[in-house]
Amino acid sequence: xxxxxxxxxxxxxxxxVLGTYAVVLVRRGRALSGRxxxxxxxxxxxxxxxxxxxxxxxxxxxxx
Amino acid sequence: MGTTTAxxxxxxDTTGSPRSRLLGAVTLLAVAVLGVLAFVLTDPDVRIHPxxxxxxxxxxxxxxxxxxxxxxxxxxxxxxxCAVASVGVLVKKTPWWDVTAHASAEVGTVFCGLVxxxxxxxxxxxxxxxxxxxxxxLMSTLVLFLMFTGYLALRRTxxxxxxxxxxxxxxxxxAVLDIPLVNRSVEWWENRTLHQRxxxxxxKIEDLTLFTLFFGFVTAGLVLGWLLLHRFRVGWLEQAAFDxxxxxxxxxxxxESDEAEVRRAVGERTAEExxxxxxxxxxxxxxx
Numbered sequence: 001x002x003x004x005x006x007x008x009x010x011x012x013x014x015x016x017v018l019g020t021y022a023v024v025l026v027r028r029g030r031a032l033s034g035r036x037x038x039x040x041x042x043x044x045x046x047x048x049x050x051x052x053x054x055x056x057x058x059x060x061x062x063x064x
Numbered sequence: 065m066g067t068t069t070a071x072x073x074x075x076x077d078t079t080g081s082p083r084s085r086l087l088g089a090v091t092l093l094a095v096a097v098l099g100v101l102a103f104v105l106t107d108p109d110v111r112i113h114p115x116x117x118x119x120x121x122x123x124x125x126x127x128x129x130x131x132x133x134x135x136x137x138x139x140x141x142x143x144x145x146c147a148v149a150s151v152g153v154l155v156k157k158t159p160w161w162d163v164t165a166h167a168s169a170e171v172g173t174v175f176c177g178l179v180x181x182x183x184x185x186x187x188x189x190x191x192x193x194x195x196x197x198x199x200x201x202l203m204s205t206l207v208l209f210l211m212f213t214g215y216l217a218l219r220r221t222x223x224x225x226x227x228x229x230x231x232x233x234x235x236x237x238x239a240v241l242d243i244p245l246v247n248r249s250v251e252w253w254e255n256r257t258l259h260q261r262x263x264x265x266x267x268k269i270e271d272l273t274l275f276t277l278f279f280g281f282v283t284a285g286l287v288l289g290w291l292l293l294h295r296f297r298v299g300w301l302e303q304a305a306f307d308x309x310x311x312x313x314x315x316x317x318x319x320e321s322d323e324a325e326v327r328r329a330v331g332e333r334t335a336e337e338x339x340x341x342x343x344x345x346x347x348x349x350x351x352x
Binding site for chain 1: 077124125181182302305309
């Protein structure tokens with residue numbers, strides 16, 4: 001096989017960066033989840049309508 | 065906040081859900097299969113010169129293209145989604161669109177950065193150069209990357225979320241105009257690029273090489289999907305934590321002001337009722 005160093009570098013960087021980014025996202029999610037009631041995490045299928053900005057007016061005004 | 069396992073969900077303090085875990089497992093499997101296809105089953109790019117009989121081609125360096133090309137397309141997709149969501153920010157004015165735009169811009173920028181790096185690593189053995197400043201596709205891709213890096217920096221500059229979202233949306237809509245330039249640059253400025261025209265459009269590759277490249281698209285799409293999903297949920301949690309923190313602070317402030325009003329009212333009443341009652345109140349306090 002030719003260009004082994006380039007292949008290892010290229011594939012290694014892609015897998016390493018994407019893997020690290022995925023781990024960072026999961027860890028950030030875990031840290032934030034502890035500060036937010038379950039009702040705001042709709043992917044847990046928790047009961048309750050609450051989610052930020054629900055309704056006609058954004059409470060935080062982020063989308064305006 | 066629980067670590068309950070209700071409904072079989074497992075750990076609840078996470079951005080994961082049963083479906084996203086399934087997506088993650090399928091994505092990991094696809095990455096492994098792509099690795100086998102790219103390194104074991106496909107042949108290197110070796111051709112024989114018709115007159116001299118010498119071998120030429122990209123040899124094993126072409127195995128880098130199985131990640132480089134799909135990453136390009138997925139970066140385009142992520143930025144396209146960011147543009148659509150930015151229109152949503154300006155028109156619908158809800159945070160759902162804002163969180164989507166932010167998430168897709170961040171993931172797209174990670175992909176775009178990897179495109180530049182893998183392209184540079186591939187270019188060294190094939191073109192004999194790490195970087196070519198005069199190449200229009202390289203430069204337009206770099207400009208795209210820098211504009212979205214600026215977009216992400218802009219999102220950290222102001223404390224006013226409303227203004228921040230609006231400005232970022234405008235920047236995203238301007239930045240995304242660079243994508244057609246990147247994509248068409250090899251045809252519009254054919255003499256100013258080392259890149260070749262699309263090999264997929266003219267089907268210059270075939271069989272297992274073509275299949276592996278398409279499988280690379282599928283795998284990169286799965287990775288993009290998983291990352292977008294979790295980045296969106298992180299952004300959603302950031303907003304919810306912000307709202308929750310503000311609501312808690314307001315409630316605390318109200319409680320403090322209510323308590324102060326009660327104290328003030330009690331103080332006014334005791335002042336009106338005279339020193340005898342005041343003594344009684346003091347006595348009550350010390351006695352308790």
